[in-house]
Amino acid sequence: MTSVLLRAFSFTLVIVIGIVMRSSGLVSSNAGDAVKKFLIYITLPAAIITNFSAITDIGAEMVLIALLGIIANVIMIAAGALITRHRTRGEQALNMLCLPAFNIGAFCLPFVQSFLPALGSVTACMFDVGNSIMCTGGTYAFVAEYTSENRRGLNLKSFAKRLISSPPLVTYVVMFTLSVMGLQLPDAVLTLVNPMASANTFIAMLMLGLLFHLELKKEYIKEIIRLLGLRHIFAAVCALIFYFFLPFDLVIRQTLALLCFAPMSAVSPAYIGMCGGDEGLASCANSISILFSLVIITILLGIMGLN
Numbered sequence: 001m002t003s004v005l006l007r008a009f010s011f012t013l014v015i016v017i018g019i020v021m022r023s024s025g026l027v028s029s030n031a032g033d034a035v036k037k038f039l040i041y042i043t044l045p046a047a048i049i050t051n052f053s054a055i056t057d058i059g060a061e062m063v064l065i066a067l068l069g070i071i072a073n074v075i076m077i078a079a080g081a082l083i084t085r086h087r088t089r090g091e092q093a094l095n096m097l098c099l100p101a102f103n104i105g106a107f108c109l110p111f112v113q114s115f116l117p118a119l120g121s122v123t124a125c126m127f128d129v130g131n132s133i134m135c136t137g138g139t140y141a142f143v144a145e146y147t148s149e150n151r152r153g154l155n156l157k158s159f160a161k162r163l164i165s166s167p168p169l170v171t172y173v174v175m176f177t178l179s180v181m182g183l184q185l186p187d188a189v190l191t192l193v194n195p196m197a198s199a200n201t202f203i204a205m206l207m208l209g210l211l212f213h214l215e216l217k218k219e220y221i222k223e224i225i226r227l228l229g230l231r232h233i234f235a236a237v238c239a240l241i242f243y244f245f246l247p248f249d250l251v252i253r254q255t256l257a258l259l260c261f262a263p264m265s266a267v268s269p270a271y272i273g274m275c276g277g278d279e280g281l282a283s284c285a286n287s288i289s290i291l292f293s294l295v296i297i298t299i300l301l302g303i304m305g306l307n
Contacts, residue, residue: 007114007307008298011205015290018209032210035203036266043203044105045171046196047113048125052175053190054118061248062126062176065256068242069102069130072260076100076234077139081146089147093275096143098227098282099234101135101265104128105168106208107290108262110201111297112255115306120255125172127259132169140271147275208290211266213283224285228292235260254304261296263289 021027080095102108104124112124164170178185242256264286273279301307 005298005302008111008294008301011110011201012294014202014205015209015212015294018206019212020209022210022212027210032207035207035210039106039200039203039207041167043196043200044109044168046193047105047109047121047200048168048171048175049185049193050190050197051113051118051121051125052179053185055122055179058122058176058179061252062122065123065126065252066130068256069127070133071130072102072238073100073131073134073139076231077134077142079230079234089275090277093143093147093272093277094223094282095227096146097139097268097272097275097277098264098285099231100139101268102128102131102259102262103265103290103293104131104259104262106204106266107293108259108297110204111258111301113201115301116255117251119249119251123252123255124259126176127256129169129172129176132166132172135265135267140274143271144275208266212287212290214287215280215284217280217284220281220284223281224288227285228289231264231289232261232292232296254306257304258297258300261293261300263293 018032022029022031076099077096080097080099081092084092084095105128109121109124109128112120239257239260242260243253246253246256248256264282266286269279269282269286272282
């Protein structure tokens with residue numbers, strides 16, 4: 001347990017460093033956006049390539065895991081729509097975009113890389129394939145139309161453009177396709193991307209610190225408690241089902257249980273603002289969800305004996 005706590009604290013320390021650097025003025029207030037680009041365009045795709053290359057046989061269960069990522073999002077979108085059906089469009093957008101979507105690549109993947117075998121990383125990547133389809137554009141495209149005063153249906157062209165403009169999602173799809181076809185990237189390519197993949201954990205945690213936003217207004221507290229409460233009840237139910245009832249390898253079930261407690265997607269606040277919701281409230285809830293996830297995932301790692 002001491003080993004788990006120490007390694008988890010090392011992640012927390014990098015987040016704290018990012019927070020201190022931003023709040024003290026050592027870096028500009030928009031430094032987090034620059035680091036985010038490094039993550040999205042360089043280190044996360046490199047980590048995905050490295051993780052997939054470590055697995056030579058991807059079975060049909062990986063397709064099911066990607067579907068689970070989509071299903072989990074759809075269930076919470078529906079829940080958000082149901083509980084806000086008589087509320088304002090801004091409140092509908094807040095719930096339908098905050099309740100679903102998991103921050104896998106920037107938060108959970110570093111934990112999985114550090115504590116689980118390569119199969120765990122591939123599992124996280126495959127779950128994030130489905131999750132990314134939703135949180136990088138799919139959910140926003142639906143919610144934007146759902147909360148619009150003039151609903152015209154989904155713009156499929158715009159939806160497709162959002163998906164193919166996501167480097168991590170494109171990398172997921174390419175690497176999964178290669179794996180299914182039994183093709184492996186040359187060792188020279190893996191050697192080139194390995195330093196970038198190794199940097200993903202540090203870059204991801206630093207980005208979270210630089211983007212950390214905690215403006216805890218009195219009027220936010222009740223709504224944040226409700227949002228996080230619903231997310232974590234759903235996460236607990238899913239984690240129990242995934243761990244005890246899915247007929248998969250133990251490593252896969254452990255990984256899925258951890259992923260259930262991922263924080264909110266980093267892009268949700270921006271999408272909420274674009275749909276007329278309270279972006280400040282969403283950013284605050286997002287940052288608090290990171291703190292909750294750090295604690296819960298660390299506890300689960302200890303309970304599972306992963307060190």
